[in-house]
Amino acid sequence: MRHGKKHNHLGRTKSHRVAMMGNMASSLILHKRITTTLAKAKALRVYVEPLVTKSKSDTTHSRRTVFSYLQNKDAVTILFREIAEKVATRPGGYTRIIKLENRLGDNAEMAIIELVDYNTVYGGSEAAAPAKKATRRRGGAGKGKAAAATAEVTPADEAVVAEPEATAAPAAEETPEAPAANEENAEKGE
Known part of the structure; x- marks a missing residue:
């Protein structure tokens, strides 16, 4: 067996x-x-x-x-x-x-x-082959960095950039209401 x-x-x-x-x-x-x-x-x-x-x-x-x-x-x-x-x-x-x-x-x-x-x-x-560094979109002292930052932006790129800001804005609006609601609950309890 x-x-x-x-x-x-x-x-x-x-x-x-x-x-x-x-x-x-x-x-x-x-x-x-x-x-x-x-x-x-x-x-x-x-x-x-x-x-x-x-x-x-x-x-x-x-x-x-x-x-x-x-x-x-x-x-x-x-x-x-x-x-x-x-x-x-x-x-x-x-x-x-x-x-x-x-x-x-x-x-x-x-x-x-x-x-x-x-x-x-x-x-x-x-x-x-060595991996390429990711391109950063921020200003800098060099001419090459400034030219890269002012590079041509397409409407699709603008939508991608604007989208995270739109999702972040409602979260920022909700945070001030939450402490206010907590204060009201605290006053009712006292």
């Missing part, structure tokens, strides 16, 4: 499965993205994410532990030098699985598994 055994056996013996996961994890670390079946990608995510977490602490013990899983010196070196620096602030979720069309031969569900910080399609280039 398989009570409580939650990992996917992938139709392989334990030795075959361990060797396959080590090879796939090494390939993922070396190439940053691999294409495989969806079941193998999900199993690989569970296998490789603890290794990436362990690479955040660069000690001899953690290197030896990771090497016992990967059995590839180049992959261990890249993991501890490059990947650990990129994921230093990330609290988890180092991989992404993207589903593809089914394979033609056997109609197996295919997927791409990739390291999140190395993807250029999903905003990797935007994340690498």
Whole structure:
């Protein structure tokens, strides 16, 4: 019986499965993205994410532990030098699985598994560029700031600016009435 055994056996013996996961994890670390079946990608995510977490602490013990899983010196070196620096602030979720069309031969569900910080399609280039500062609409000493403040304002912009003031005005009118009502109640009670 398989009570409580939650990992996917992938139709392989334990030795075959361990060797396959080590090879796939090494390939993922070396190439940053691999294409495989969806079941193998999900199993690989569970296998490789603890290794990436362990690479955040660069000690001899953690290197030896990771090497016992990967059995590839180049992959261990890249993991501890490059990947650990990129994921230093990330609290988890180092991989992404993207589903593809089914394979033609056997109609197996295919997927791409990739390291999140190395993807250029999903905003990797935007994340690498420094974020622009938000423009402030206030006067200043510089010529550029004064020109930006007197920039052309469209009627839509005026409506957006006037709208918060309109909502703030009724709130200001209600506040003087509230203390007056409290004073009247206090006088009645005395």
